[in-house]
Amino acid sequence: MSRPQPGPDGEVVDPRTMREVLGHFASGVTVVTAQADEGPIGFTCQSFSSLSLDPPLVVIAPARTSGTWPRLRALGRFCVNVLAEDQTALSVTFARSGVDKFAGVPWRPSRFGQPVLEDVVAWIDCELWAEYDGGDHTLVAARVLDLGDDPGRRPLLFHRGVYGLLESPPG
Numbered sequence: 294m295s296r297p298q299p300g301p302d303g304e305v306v307d308p309r310t311m312r313e314v315l316g317h318f319a320s321g322v323t324v325v326t327a328q329a330d331e332g333p334i335g336f337t338c339q340s341f342s343s344l345s346l347d348p349p350l351v352v353i354a355p356a357r358t359s360g361t362w363p364r365l366r367a368l369g370r371f372c373v374n375v376l377a378e379d380q381t382a383l384s385v386t387f388a389r390s391g392v393d394k395f396a397g398v399p400w401r402p403s404r405f406g407q408p409v410l411e412d413v414v415a416w417i418d419c420e421l422w423a424e425y426d427g428g429d430h431t432l433v434a435a436r437v438l439d440l441g442d443d444p445g446r447r448p449l450l451f452h453r454g455v456y457g458l459l460e461s462p463p464g
């Protein structure tokens with residue numbers, strides 16, 4: 294790992310401290326998928342957020358080292374699948390490089406042909422809108438084309454490097 298770049302006042306923020314402190318921000322977990330010529334592709338992505346209602350935009354942040362993002366970018370369309378509480382295995386599988394991540398994974402095509410994973414809490418079908426420099430990641434804004442949810446399902450959470458569940462009842 295390269296030495297952290299000092300900030301404007303020469304301060305250096307240790308990447309480990311960044312991970313530890315920012316790990317307190319609990320979030321859901323998504324798998325970003327797309328249908329490529331050679332078959333469905335995807336990767337696990339925690340850095341997901343809504344951005345704008347009008348126009349309808351969301352953001353994700355793929356790492357510059359991601360092998361899957363350049364292929365998704367080339368396709369220009371992708372689906373953000375919000376994982377449910379019993380889908381930790383999917384999160385782990387789609388975080389692995391160099392394997393057939395879709396082996397044995399049930400999915401259906403969205404209206405725009407992108408893979409919607411079975412039993413997710415919600416899915417957001419998107420089109421690439423803009424990309425911004427995000428340091429060792431890229432900040433990607435995407436326009437929402439279609440979306441849906443299953444109010445009877447509870448989300449998978451990720452907090453301080455550990456998967457967790459929501460206590461409150463679904464719906």
Ligand SMILES: Cc1cc2nc3c(=O)[nH]c(=O)nc-3n(C[C@H](O)[C@H](O)[C@H](O)COP(=O)(O)O)c2cc1C
Nearest residue numbers: 336337338339340354355356359360361387388390
């Ligand atoms: C819980 C979790 C959250 C992750 N969040 C992100 C993320 O927000 N952005 C990212 O680029 N990678 C994230 N990753 C790592 C990618 O999923 C992983 O590097 C990628 O799938 C590797 O496959 P690839 O080489 O095919 O891209 C996350 C992994 C896990 C387990």
